[in-house]
Amino acid sequence: MGDGRWSGDDEGWRAMGRRRTARWRRARVRRGHRSARARGAVVAALLLCTTAALPGRSALAAGTPGPYAFAPDARPIIGATSTADAAPLTPGTTYKSSLPSGAKSHYRLDLDATSDAYVSAMAIPAAGSTVSASDGIKVSVQDADGSDCSFDTKTFGIAHTPRPIAVWAAREVSSNRPRCEGAGTYYVIVERVGTANSAPDTWDLELFATSEPRLKKTDATSAPDGWNSASPEPLTGEDVRRDGGSGFASAASVGQGVWNSDLNPGRTLFYRVPLDWGRQLYATAELGSSNGRDGSVPGALNLSLYNPVRGFVDDASTSYNGNQKAVELDPLPPVAYENRYAVPKRFKGVRFAGSYYLVVHLAADVAEQYGDGPLQLTLRVRVWGAAQAGPGYAGESEPGGVFQVAEDDQWAGAGGAFGAGGGAGDGGGAAMTVLAVSGIGAGTLVLVVLGVWAVVVRRRVGAW
Template identity: 30%
Template sequence: MPRIAELPTKLIAGLALALIGLSIAAPLAQAQESSDSAPEYAPTMLILDASGSMQRPDPAGTMMDAAKTAVRTFAGAAPAESKVGLTVYGTGTGNAEADKPAGCRDVQVLHKPDTLDSAALISAVDGIKASGWTPMGTALRQAAAALPDSGPRSIVLVSDGDDTCSPPDPCEVARELKQQGVDLVMHAIGFAVDGKARAQLTCMAQATGGTYTDAADGPALERTLPRVTAAALRNYKAAGTPITGTPTYDNAPVATPGQYLDTLGQKETRHYAVDVPDGATAYFSGTISFPRLPDISSTEDMNVLNVRVYGRDGRDCNEFVFEQVTSSSDGAALTVAETFDGATEKRADDGSGADKCRGGGRYYFAPTWATVSHGVPERLPIELLVGIEPAATDPGPIAVAPPTAFTEPTGPGTPVVGGGSFNVATELDGSGRYTDTLQPGEFVFYRVPLDWGQGLAYRVQYGANGGRGVENISNIQTAVYSPSREEIDLDTGAYTGTDRMLPSNGAFATVPIRYNNRTSDVLDTRKEAVAGSYYIAVKVGSTAAEGEKHPVPIRLDLTVGGTREDGPSYSSGVANGIFGENAMTQAVGSPSAGGPAADTVVVEAAGEGGTADSGSSTSVIAVAVAGVVLCGTLIGWVAVRRRRR
């Protein structure tokens, strides 16, 4: 826990969470309250087959009964912020030949893809009666039309057979949507289907970059539907307060600590100004998420993002960092992060001009999309994170070298659903075993809060999925990131459908988090110098060949070790800073004035309306912990990071 001046021990303990490591509390919390900048899940439409064949018997009663149970299970577990709709076909007619003309137009949007209303969704599905035909192509068009006009969108289709109403052919409809540039991914679940239906559903899913999954019976569907739908919701959604960077430094917008959202064009550079107090450390990062694209060769599938720092009067400070990612067409998210400590150095004042990159003042951070892969849009959203860490008057304990020891957990594990972007990464509740299921071409994020003195160690087990041969070969990857989006460690390998563990050498581990780690001789250890959320990213790449796609079960074994300890003492609070002081103000009491003792620092929540009571302080703490978004990015097939000064 960080300390401000000489806070008494009890007060420090009471503020431990509010002052935890690298948290962008107030500005991020305010941004997340805005509908324009809040991290969002991809709006998703469920399409349920209610044709007459769904009246076939199943262990759950009928197949329709099983589908309803699966939807209820999903609705009870889906994130409250998600947007889920329901479309159904086959409920309005019989399935006799005389019913076909009307039955092939029988598609109804029962629930629009608005913010999740579990009760309404369950009520809508409970009223479904299966009886008619199977107009899948028409249902796909109407479901896509009911989704928002822009941004990532998803469809999850559950069917027990192939389309009985062509034209339109459902696979051609899926191709048309993709050719129109609709940012839509469709996942299909075959419910006890035959080979013909499986081929058609697979074609539809693959045409949009989605996945096909088999569910042999009702219990299997109940397990599968929530997993597949959760994956559909995981599409990356950029978030932040809108900002517009400039081509040159001299009129760049001034960014205070927080998360921002801009766009960046191919080969373009944009500038942002940040006022860095004397002695403070500045954190700046940019993240671009690339769209999933089919049929991109490996030689055309690389992007590079870099950032350069400029000082007063636009002087180049020789601070340059770049990140590159291949297999961007898998939908990779690429982050470049800069930790700038020039303001911690004293100005030279020797006439050389070097003083313009030292000491407190206005600095400029300039990201560039330097290398561009084939087929990507001309402009893409870029998330920008800005943080300010004040000078430390007492940095706390010395740096330590021994990494956190990994202890293998026991038991079957706790099911979790990883987040589709850094903004919605799923928090892992300390040491333990966690299980998830990834589709080929998908990567997910988890976060692990670490206090001062704590560290983590983990490994990922990719389980067998029944796939065989070259059609099932894909690249797998895991990486761990600091709160400031700097990659700490990464490992990658090939997956062939059989068990495989990453990292291959046993486990990734951080050292106990201490401020003084930034002075370590070990480069990666320097990144483990701030408390906050550390991020674990897990990826399953697209399979090497076309064919049936099998979901991959993963098991994440995690150890959180070390003993919580005091962090650094900071010289002062910084408005909208990154260590919790953005939500706090300090007032030194005077005994003569009837206030607290002179050596006591009173810390109050500085929200609208003045001093906060203990309840509102708790709210600030909750926001500080829940709102952390300084996070890492999962890269594509191979990611290489280089730092040059």
């Protein structure tokens, strides 16, 4: 009996052991699955972060970039067919809209009686669309009675391939335009011009509204004279790689120096140059030679300049026949508030300190003669003249700081790339600094992710 009892107890212990072993095996399987999921999640995050840290990786993942990159914070707005339904534009804000063929888009400005207001309209035809030299965009600012405060038009000109082009208009508080001096509602009208031969498609539109406060004290009311209007020698020296952005918001910052990039047919590159009061800008764009077929493409290379409110200042174009080509902007006066009283429109455009934009476009027609591959672009930027004090505004602009050069801007210091001896070497040092910081950031990110992985795995194991 004793043997039977012990035999039964032993069988019970063995059954209990089998159950515990089964539970332990199931737990180990679950623990393995959870650990695998944790490792998989961390590896995925690591790959994602590493991919994000690589320069240009997002553009490659997204495929061929579009003709223009809108500001990330651009607000959608619909242009009305009448002033009665016009949606308001707030100074200091960027908007994304559209511009149909054969129609006018209306927007509203509610302004005070002391600030000047500016509206820039960037038109972006779709890649591959048809445009002629006379096609373009017109923007007007009108008062409540329909009188023009100002208007301007920009066409594609000799470089008649679809590309982003911008034009601006203003409400200036001036005795020359007494109807536009008062506070109240004003209207912005954007329309296409010369569309008889162009495709009847809708263009994208980026709008940028800015306000400029009045001065504490008004001195001169005439444009400066006696400035150096001679073209300086183009800057020489070793060039530095600097890929341009795809829009105003993503423009690559450059200072005095020689910069290079790849430029594909049909692409437009944006560069930002900080200019303080009293500074002069001179720029040339050069296109490298090609081994493609013989043939000349009129207006193939276009170099444009826009001011801090994204208003058009000047441009120049040249044809391309497979040999190296260069295009240069005509000399402009030093940046001064009083330039607004000048007669030439391009002189009026350099009335603010702040970020100026060099925009380079290569015509899509170049691909027919010389292939789709990129050509070498060399951008030579020279900045000279002593920085001066600002005019003394009585308030703040919208957006804030748009009419000044930030102290922490890498090209703003007189002893940096803008200095008398500044050249490509200065830009190279800054570029290497950016690269070093980017590399350290990516390495730190990898270590952080690996550390999190270790903690997660330990906690998962400890939980069981």
